[in-house]
Amino acid sequence: MQSKKNAAGKPAQRVIKKYPNRRLYDTDTSTYITLTEVRQLVMDNESFVVRDAKTNDDLTRSILLQIILEEEAGGAPMFTEAVLASIIRFYGHAMQGFMGSYIEKNIQAFSDMQTQLTAQSKSVSPEMWAQFMSMQSPVLQGMMGNYGEQSKTLLTQMQEQMQKQTEQMLGAFGLKR
Structure with a gap:
Protein backbone atom coordinates (compact mmCIF):
# COMPACT_ATOMS: atom_id res chain seq x y z
CA MET A 1 0.00 0.00 0.00
CA GLN A 2 1.38 3.39 -0.97
CA SER A 3 1.47 5.88 1.90
CA LYS A 4 -0.34 9.18 1.51
CA LYS A 5 1.62 12.41 1.87
CA ASN A 6 0.52 15.84 3.01
CA ALA A 7 1.26 19.15 1.28
CA ALA A 8 4.76 19.32 2.80
CA GLY A 9 5.60 15.89 1.32
CA LYS A 10 5.63 14.20 4.74
CA PRO A 11 3.63 11.03 5.33
CA ALA A 12 0.13 11.94 6.49
CA GLN A 13 -0.97 10.63 9.86
CA ARG A 14 -3.48 7.85 9.51
CA VAL A 15 -6.80 8.52 11.27
CA ILE A 16 -8.77 5.75 12.89
CA LYS A 17 -12.21 6.58 14.23
CA LYS A 18 -13.69 4.80 17.20
CA TYR A 19 -17.46 4.56 17.20
CA PRO A 20 -19.74 4.16 20.24
CA ASN A 21 -20.27 0.49 19.32
CA ARG A 22 -16.49 0.08 20.02
CA ARG A 23 -15.72 -0.52 16.34
CA LEU A 24 -12.61 1.03 14.80
CA TYR A 25 -12.82 2.57 11.33
CA ASP A 26 -9.66 3.17 9.29
CA THR A 27 -10.24 6.30 7.20
CA ASP A 28 -7.29 5.43 4.89
CA THR A 29 -8.73 2.10 3.79
CA SER A 30 -12.41 2.95 4.42
CA THR A 31 -12.84 -0.29 6.35
CA TYR A 32 -13.48 -1.40 9.90
CA ILE A 33 -10.39 -2.84 11.54
CA THR A 34 -9.67 -4.89 14.64
CA LEU A 35 -7.38 -4.20 17.56
CA THR A 36 -5.05 -6.82 16.07
CA GLU A 37 -4.79 -4.73 12.90
CA VAL A 38 -4.08 -1.60 14.97
CA ARG A 39 -1.32 -3.60 16.70
CA GLN A 40 0.09 -4.41 13.27
CA LEU A 41 0.16 -0.68 12.44
CA VAL A 42 2.27 -0.19 15.57
CA MET A 43 4.55 -3.08 14.57
CA ASP A 44 4.92 -1.53 11.08
CA ASN A 45 5.82 1.87 12.61
CA GLU A 46 2.79 3.48 10.96
CA SER A 47 1.91 6.92 12.24
CA PHE A 48 -1.72 7.00 13.34
CA VAL A 49 -4.15 8.61 15.71
CA VAL A 50 -7.36 7.12 17.10
CA ARG A 51 -10.18 9.67 17.44
CA ASP A 52 -13.62 9.40 18.98
CA ALA A 53 -16.04 9.58 16.04
CA LYS A 54 -18.46 11.82 17.97
CA THR A 55 -16.24 14.15 20.02
CA ASN A 56 -12.99 13.93 18.02
CA ASP A 57 -11.13 13.33 21.31
CA ASP A 58 -7.74 11.62 20.96
CA LEU A 59 -8.12 8.00 22.16
CA THR A 60 -4.73 6.75 20.93
CA ARG A 61 -3.27 6.17 24.41
CA SER A 62 -6.29 4.20 25.60
CA ILE A 63 -6.19 1.99 22.48
CA LEU A 64 -2.44 1.38 22.94
CA LEU A 65 -3.04 0.49 26.59
CA GLN A 66 -5.81 -1.88 25.48
CA ILE A 67 -3.36 -3.59 23.10
CA ILE A 68 -0.81 -3.93 25.92
CA LEU A 69 -3.51 -5.38 28.18
CA GLU A 70 -4.42 -7.99 25.54
CA GLU A 71 -0.75 -8.84 24.98
CA GLU A 72 -0.18 -9.21 28.72
CA ALA A 73 -3.21 -11.49 29.05
CA GLY A 74 -2.22 -13.51 26.00
CA GLY A 75 0.24 -15.98 27.46
CA ALA A 76 3.78 -14.66 27.93
CA PRO A 77 3.47 -11.39 29.85
CA MET A 78 6.31 -8.90 29.75
CA PHE A 79 5.57 -7.31 33.13
CA THR A 80 5.59 -9.14 36.44
Whole structure:
Protein backbone atom coordinates (compact mmCIF):
# COMPACT_ATOMS: atom_id res chain seq x y z
CA MET A 1 0.00 0.00 0.00
CA GLN A 2 1.38 3.39 -0.97
CA SER A 3 1.47 5.88 1.90
CA LYS A 4 -0.34 9.18 1.51
CA LYS A 5 1.62 12.41 1.87
CA ASN A 6 0.52 15.84 3.01
CA ALA A 7 1.26 19.15 1.28
CA ALA A 8 4.76 19.32 2.80
CA GLY A 9 5.60 15.89 1.32
CA LYS A 10 5.63 14.20 4.74
CA PRO A 11 3.63 11.03 5.33
CA ALA A 12 0.13 11.94 6.49
CA GLN A 13 -0.97 10.63 9.86
CA ARG A 14 -3.48 7.85 9.51
CA VAL A 15 -6.80 8.52 11.27
CA ILE A 16 -8.77 5.75 12.89
CA LYS A 17 -12.21 6.58 14.23
CA LYS A 18 -13.69 4.80 17.20
CA TYR A 19 -17.46 4.56 17.20
CA PRO A 20 -19.74 4.16 20.24
CA ASN A 21 -20.27 0.49 19.32
CA ARG A 22 -16.49 0.08 20.02
CA ARG A 23 -15.72 -0.52 16.34
CA LEU A 24 -12.61 1.03 14.80
CA TYR A 25 -12.82 2.57 11.33
CA ASP A 26 -9.66 3.17 9.29
CA THR A 27 -10.24 6.30 7.20
CA ASP A 28 -7.29 5.43 4.89
CA THR A 29 -8.73 2.10 3.79
CA SER A 30 -12.41 2.95 4.42
CA THR A 31 -12.84 -0.29 6.35
CA TYR A 32 -13.48 -1.40 9.90
CA ILE A 33 -10.39 -2.84 11.54
CA THR A 34 -9.67 -4.89 14.64
CA LEU A 35 -7.38 -4.20 17.56
CA THR A 36 -5.05 -6.82 16.07
CA GLU A 37 -4.79 -4.73 12.90
CA VAL A 38 -4.08 -1.60 14.97
CA ARG A 39 -1.32 -3.60 16.70
CA GLN A 40 0.09 -4.41 13.27
CA LEU A 41 0.16 -0.68 12.44
CA VAL A 42 2.27 -0.19 15.57
CA MET A 43 4.55 -3.08 14.57
CA ASP A 44 4.92 -1.53 11.08
CA ASN A 45 5.82 1.87 12.61
CA GLU A 46 2.79 3.48 10.96
CA SER A 47 1.91 6.92 12.24
CA PHE A 48 -1.72 7.00 13.34
CA VAL A 49 -4.15 8.61 15.71
CA VAL A 50 -7.36 7.12 17.10
CA ARG A 51 -10.18 9.67 17.44
CA ASP A 52 -13.62 9.40 18.98
CA ALA A 53 -16.04 9.58 16.04
CA LYS A 54 -18.46 11.82 17.97
CA THR A 55 -16.24 14.15 20.02
CA ASN A 56 -12.99 13.93 18.02
CA ASP A 57 -11.13 13.33 21.31
CA ASP A 58 -7.74 11.62 20.96
CA LEU A 59 -8.12 8.00 22.16
CA THR A 60 -4.73 6.75 20.93
CA ARG A 61 -3.27 6.17 24.41
CA SER A 62 -6.29 4.20 25.60
CA ILE A 63 -6.19 1.99 22.48
CA LEU A 64 -2.44 1.38 22.94
CA LEU A 65 -3.04 0.49 26.59
CA GLN A 66 -5.81 -1.88 25.48
CA ILE A 67 -3.36 -3.59 23.10
CA ILE A 68 -0.81 -3.93 25.92
CA LEU A 69 -3.51 -5.38 28.18
CA GLU A 70 -4.42 -7.99 25.54
CA GLU A 71 -0.75 -8.84 24.98
CA GLU A 72 -0.18 -9.21 28.72
CA ALA A 73 -3.21 -11.49 29.05
CA GLY A 74 -2.22 -13.51 26.00
CA GLY A 75 0.24 -15.98 27.46
CA ALA A 76 3.78 -14.66 27.93
CA PRO A 77 3.47 -11.39 29.85
CA MET A 78 6.31 -8.90 29.75
CA PHE A 79 5.57 -7.31 33.13
CA THR A 80 5.59 -9.14 36.44
CA GLU A 81 3.05 -8.27 39.13
CA ALA A 82 5.85 -6.57 41.07
CA VAL A 83 6.72 -4.32 38.11
CA LEU A 84 3.06 -3.42 37.54
CA ALA A 85 2.62 -2.64 41.24
CA SER A 86 5.72 -0.43 41.15
CA ILE A 87 4.43 1.46 38.12
CA ILE A 88 1.10 2.04 39.87
CA ARG A 89 2.91 3.39 42.93
CA PHE A 90 4.60 6.07 40.80
CA TYR A 91 1.24 7.62 39.90
CA GLY A 92 0.70 10.69 42.05
CA HIS A 93 4.29 10.47 43.33
CA ALA A 94 6.75 13.34 42.80
CA MET A 95 8.70 11.07 40.42
CA GLN A 96 5.75 10.35 38.10
CA GLY A 97 6.89 12.84 35.45
CA PHE A 98 10.45 11.56 35.44
CA MET A 99 9.57 7.88 35.44
CA GLY A 100 7.84 7.97 32.06
CA SER A 101 10.82 9.73 30.50
CA TYR A 102 13.25 7.34 32.21
CA ILE A 103 11.41 4.26 30.93
CA GLU A 104 11.07 5.76 27.43
CA LYS A 105 14.79 6.55 27.18
CA ASN A 106 15.77 3.09 28.45
CA ILE A 107 13.48 1.39 25.95
CA GLN A 108 14.98 3.54 23.16
CA ALA A 109 18.53 2.66 24.27
CA PHE A 110 17.63 -1.04 24.39
CA SER A 111 15.98 -0.79 20.95
CA ASP A 112 19.06 0.93 19.51
CA MET A 113 21.25 -1.84 20.93
CA GLN A 114 18.96 -4.48 19.40
CA THR A 115 19.13 -2.72 16.02
CA GLN A 116 22.93 -2.72 16.17
CA LEU A 117 23.03 -6.41 17.06
CA THR A 118 20.63 -7.23 14.23
CA ALA A 119 22.70 -5.28 11.70
CA GLN A 120 25.89 -6.97 12.85
CA SER A 121 24.37 -10.45 12.89
CA LYS A 122 23.43 -10.34 9.18
CA SER A 123 27.04 -10.92 8.19
CA VAL A 124 27.61 -13.73 10.69
CA SER A 125 27.91 -17.34 9.52
CA PRO A 126 26.82 -20.27 11.73
CA GLU A 127 30.48 -20.99 12.48
CA MET A 128 31.14 -17.39 13.45
CA TRP A 129 28.01 -17.43 15.62
CA ALA A 130 29.22 -20.57 17.45
CA GLN A 131 32.59 -18.91 18.07
CA PHE A 132 30.82 -15.73 19.22
CA MET A 133 28.68 -17.68 21.68
CA SER A 134 31.65 -19.64 23.06
CA MET A 135 33.48 -16.52 24.25
CA GLN A 136 32.50 -13.21 25.72
CA SER A 137 32.22 -10.78 22.88
CA PRO A 138 33.89 -7.38 23.37
CA VAL A 139 31.26 -5.89 21.06
CA LEU A 140 28.42 -7.21 23.23
CA GLN A 141 30.22 -6.12 26.38
CA GLY A 142 30.68 -2.66 24.88
CA MET A 143 27.06 -2.35 23.86
CA MET A 144 25.82 -3.58 27.24
CA GLY A 145 28.28 -1.20 28.88
CA ASN A 146 26.88 1.67 26.80
CA TYR A 147 23.33 0.70 27.77
CA GLY A 148 24.35 0.49 31.42
CA GLU A 149 26.08 3.86 31.25
CA GLN A 150 23.06 5.49 29.57
CA SER A 151 20.76 4.01 32.20
CA LYS A 152 23.08 5.16 35.00
CA THR A 153 23.27 8.68 33.53
CA LEU A 154 19.50 8.88 33.25
CA LEU A 155 19.08 7.74 36.84
CA THR A 156 21.65 10.30 38.03
CA GLN A 157 19.83 13.07 36.12
CA MET A 158 16.55 11.96 37.63
CA GLN A 159 18.02 12.00 41.15
CA GLU A 160 19.53 15.48 40.61
CA GLN A 161 16.21 16.79 39.33
CA MET A 162 14.40 15.32 42.32
CA GLN A 163 16.91 16.92 44.70
CA LYS A 164 16.43 20.33 43.01
CA GLN A 165 12.67 20.01 43.33
CA THR A 166 12.97 19.05 46.99
CA GLU A 167 15.20 22.07 47.67
CA GLN A 168 12.73 24.34 45.84
CA MET A 169 9.82 22.96 47.85
CA LEU A 170 11.70 23.36 51.14
CA GLY A 171 12.71 26.89 50.11
CA ALA A 172 9.07 27.75 49.38
CA PHE A 173 8.23 26.80 52.99
CA GLY A 174 11.19 28.78 54.33
CA LEU A 175 13.16 25.66 55.18
CA LYS A 176 16.74 24.96 54.15
CA ARG A 177 18.60 21.69 53.97
